[in-house]
Amino acid sequence: MPAALATPSPTRWRDTKRYAWLLSGAFPGLAWLNVWHADRSGHVAWLWVMPVVMYTVIPLLDWLLGEDRSNPPESQVAALEADRWYLAVLVLFVPLQFGLTVHGAWLAVHGGLGLLGLMGLVLTVGGINGVAINTAHELGHKHAAWERWLSRVVLAPVAYGHFFVEHNRGHHRRVATPEDPASARLGESFWAFLPRTVLGSLRSAWQLERQRLAGRGHGPWHWRNECLQAWAMTVVLYTGLVAWLGWAVLPFLLVQAAYGAQLLEVVNYIEHYGLLRRQGADGRYERCAPEHSWNSNHRMSNLFLYHLQRHSDHHAHPARRYQALRHFEQAPQLPSGYAGLLLVAYVPPLWFRLMDPRVKAHYGGELGRANVQPGARERLAAAWRAERL
Structure with missing residues (x-):
């Protein structure tokens, strides 16, 4: 077991972030307040508050507040995970998410918003439904059947129900290997990664x-297919909204879903960029370790994302609840929280300039140890050789 950062004495330890986790659970409620203000006042500027918070305010607060590398004492982890407060905070997200989605759908049809307002509404509702995939991610890894069921419900507004299947049984098995569609390769732009991960997943x-299902004697179109079950939830939700609001709501639902799904995929792009598990002579990959995920301990973005950025411990212990995830010193560290890297990832030259040197440093300049985009290997090898001269 890799050594985590030393923790303080457990005798007087308390979780100083206990109530701050409400930022995660109440995030869709904060966005919903902006939709209410826009609806009541007619000022579409309210619909741009959430995108501004996501892309500028949270990164700025990450920079101002710095990192939190502290870990809970191991003696306290069992009690911490058993505390139902943290589960209540997680579940709080769900009704607020659906309230925002339904109100947003109504406003898209009846709000008379104009193009600027509709764009802000898509970014607000789609942004929260994209973040909701992280809530589904947290719920979907747990053993309780009701939490796993609720995970698929949360994925319905963003029409990405197959994530429940692929992430748990595909990504976690193949992470940081060339076979994983959700692990980005060194020299691969986000725009090349996006279609590969969407179709591959x-x-x-x-x-x-x-x-x-074949192992149980069923064909793939059986009602027990968990992909079909999850997609059916989206069909039911969208059909209900179309029956209520008319066909005019469907373009809004599809566009916000596409935006939300790409938010998940840009985070996937960040999480394992260029990292590779070594393959043994028997063809098996080494066990996933902290060094196979990019981590960030920036305070504010972690509080909004249920500690998703402590990704190394999550891959080592997928069932560990978010409040108990730990920092590991040997895990490669991102220069910012995820929120501060979203826009950078959209611009390949900026991303490569920021992250390629970090991959190089992580592997001591040995390109063969990285997960490299095939078409970029010769270019990167020449560049790395030139830097050594």
Whole structure:
């Protein structure tokens, strides 16, 4: 077991972030307040508050507040995970998310928003539904059947129900390998990664369910197919909204879902960029370790994302609850929280300039140890050789 950062004496330890986690659970409620203000006042500027917070305020607060590398004492972890407060904070997200989505759908049809207002509404509702995938991620890894069921419900507004299957049974098995569609390669731009991960994850999820059901004597179109179950939830939700609001709501639902899904995928792009597990002579990859995920301990973005950025411990212990995830010193560290890297990832030259040297440093200049985009290998090898001269 890799050594985590030393923790303080457990005798007087308390979770100083206990109530701050409400930022995660109440995030869709804060966005919903902006939708209410826009609806009541007619000022579409309210619909741009959430995107501004996501792309500028949270990164700024990350920079101002710095990092938190503290870990809970191991003697306190069992009690910390058993504390129902943290589960209540997690579940709080769900009704607020659906309230925001339904109100946003109504406003898209009846609000008379104009193009600027509709764009802000898509970024607000789609942004929260993209963040909701992280809530689904936290719920989907747990053993309780109701939490896993609720995970699929949370994925319904963003129409990404197959994530429940692919992430748990595909990504966690293949992470940081060339076979994983959700692990970005060194020299691969986000815009090359996006279609590869969307299509690859969809194919993988379907194949995983096909294999599971075949083992039980069923075909892939059986009602027990968890992909079909999750997609059916989206169909029910969208059909209900169309029946209520008319076909005019469907373009809004699809566009916000696409925006939310790409938020997940840009985070996937960040989380494992260029990192590779070594393959043994038997063809098996080494066990996933902290050094196979990019971590960030920036305070504010972690509080909004249920500690998602402590990604190394999550891959080592997927069932560990968010409040108990730990920092590991040997895990490669990002220069910012995820929120501060979203826009950078959209601009390949900026991303490569920021992250390629960090991958190089992590592997001591040995390109063969990194997960490299095939078409970029010769270019990167020449550049790395030139830097040594």
